[in-house]
Amino acid sequence: MKRFQCQYPSCNRSYLRKEHLSRHQRDHTNLRQFMCHFCHSKFNRRDLLKRHIVLSHSNSSRLTPRPEYSLRSSLANAVGDCLKATAPNNERCGLWASSQDVPTGPTLLLLETPHQKQLTELYFRNFHGHWPILHQQTFRNTTQPPKVMQAVLTVGLWTVDEPETRSQAGIFHDAILRCLDKDLFNVKDGYGLPRPPRQEYLPDLQAFTISLGLTVYRGIHTFPSSMINGKHLGQLFHGTGVFDQERIDAENLNPVTREQYQRLALALFKIQVHLNSLLVNNLPQFKPFEYLAPRMLNVRVPSPERLWEGDISDLFGGNEGNVLISSMFLDSARSSDYKNLSLVIAWDFTLGMVLGCFLTRHPGETYVALIQRITPFLDFHITK
Template sequence: MFQCQHPECSRSYKRREHLLRHQKAHANLRSFACQICPAAFNRSDLLNRHIALSHSLSPGHPELSSQRGVLISESKKDIGNGEAEPDRNRRESALQQLRDSMMVTLGPEITEASNKRSLEEYYFGKLHLHWPILHQNTFQSEAQPEQLVQAVLVAGLWMTGTAEAKETAELHHDKIVEIQCESSSMLDQQSDIFNAPRPEFLAFFQALMISTILLIYRAKNGIPSAVVDNKRLLRLTVYIKRLFRLFNHAGVFDQKRIDAENPLSPLVREQYQRLAVMLFKASVHLNAVLITHLPKFRLLDYFDPAMLNVRAPSPQEIWNASNKDYSQDGDNRAIIGSLFTGDANHLVYQTLTSTSACDFSTGMIIGCFNNRQPDEPLSELMRRLAPFLAWHFDDLDSDECRI
């Protein structure tokens, strides 16, 4: 193991290059400055990502195009010279690197067998009811990648609701989120590998999604106007934007690509569909907070529900059953994004009903977007959505949640 020697830092890595990359953050050498805002970074790829996520849709910045053009062309030089379609060994090697870099050490309050079973029950009994991205029977009956298990257990610990459990869970969760953010640079460098909704990527994407959902829960009371809290809110904003960018590049919002990569696995196809829908739901949650505290950051400017070119997921009773055929009517359900193309009026009721049967609040949220008038401001839309955004938190203590 390679240990960081910086004071008050206990991070360690299995690979030396991961440690060196981490140490750059301590050095705080930010020689790559954004021309649009005061942000600065220690690597050009981080600056390039910042521009793409924060300024790509910003009007009135003609100087942006030249800066983006140079950085994007530099970041893609190596990719352009690589393989057009990476072979299986290269994908497995990249996934193993991610697994090694994303693991954190959890205490016995999580890892002991009896505790693991209890925390899984909390996860599926609380968080899963409102964010059904996993297939419970598959998760509990088959071996799962460790990073996905960790994400479930930490979320389950937080869902127990006690102050001590939440504090412990948040310590682990902060480490997981930090590592996942660092891993995003690896994904940028190997974007030609993570370019399709393949079955071997599913657990990794699900682990990222669960971390995002827990961030949403920790932010549920809103964020005070203090600078430190706005920085924490910015972290959540950047995190969801990175996840959107990763999912979009991998084709998670495209049913045709999902079907092409998983022709024989309806369960994998369905779980990818659910990832797409639940990330949109998470983005709407975050927008409700941003519109009050950081209104210049508007995630829905780039993540429109029309982008959900995936079929409506299975009804909850089918998804939670262990002996159902998930492919029996899956291919006949409508594409959610078709609600917003103007030529699917006869499918509106069917699509909204199917989505609500999967997750009630998501169906209501998409219904509100479907009924939005062209002149309705985002603030008014968020007001109409508010009852459904609060739906998930009724059974949680609201006094101790924080980012």
């Protein structure tokens, strides 16, 4: 008797083996995730793709595969070799590590892939627009620390948007998160000597924030470590002055460094809201983490994209007149001051709408209800 029955409406097929049922069910979903590298045909089963190649391209050995397929397939092979060669738990961590203190394990091998340029371009094309943490001109013109490159390349690999490469990117990301967890655990109860928000400490914080930002896209697969790491990273930001524009300005004359710190503060706030939305909508039995409030964001609105992505000289002279985000949430704030919200919306639509929801929060509205009201704007952010 055939034990595995298809549950699709009006379908009566059944199979002796579960894998045969799974293969049949892909006919219903019609996802077509297997792509021919000689033409534009797609199939929902690997065996159908192989049959197509035999029937349609048996004499096509001299054809050149399409570039995007070549990148995806070679990435899959290269990353797969990395993962086979090294166990994923050998990273050497250390907060504020020097550039010589390079982690070992798969994240190190990711730095050796011949596709760094392509992965970097994917990062800036698909991720940077929503999370403009890095300054492109500085990134491209200077040698970046290994931790930053690992974070950028892992995000770039994730954005290839193929099941195999995403699975491999997830393994790299998990390795980075383990290292991040160790680093942040070491500072959660104290920071030792005060570390002001200077240029030399910026790369580690950027790598942490970029890696945590990827958890927004991976969803509940990264819980609970992403929630805990987010809270500890918020504590670290607070202790090092990342939320304090006066300290940032006092320590840095370079407007690019100042802005990168401002962007880190706002990115972490947006990450917190994203993670809480995932928690509220998928794991309602847990209480969301309310570790960062808008009134704590004592930083200015960053420069608009045309300046940030343009000539670096345009940033000098800066945006010193811009108001602090926190000023809109003071008890003395007037409704007329809310016009400053338009500056945030012009810079980051999603963040602007999130802050708008906080501004219109009624005294009796719970944080969970507030997050539910914010969620549609986050969905727009993720799907665009």
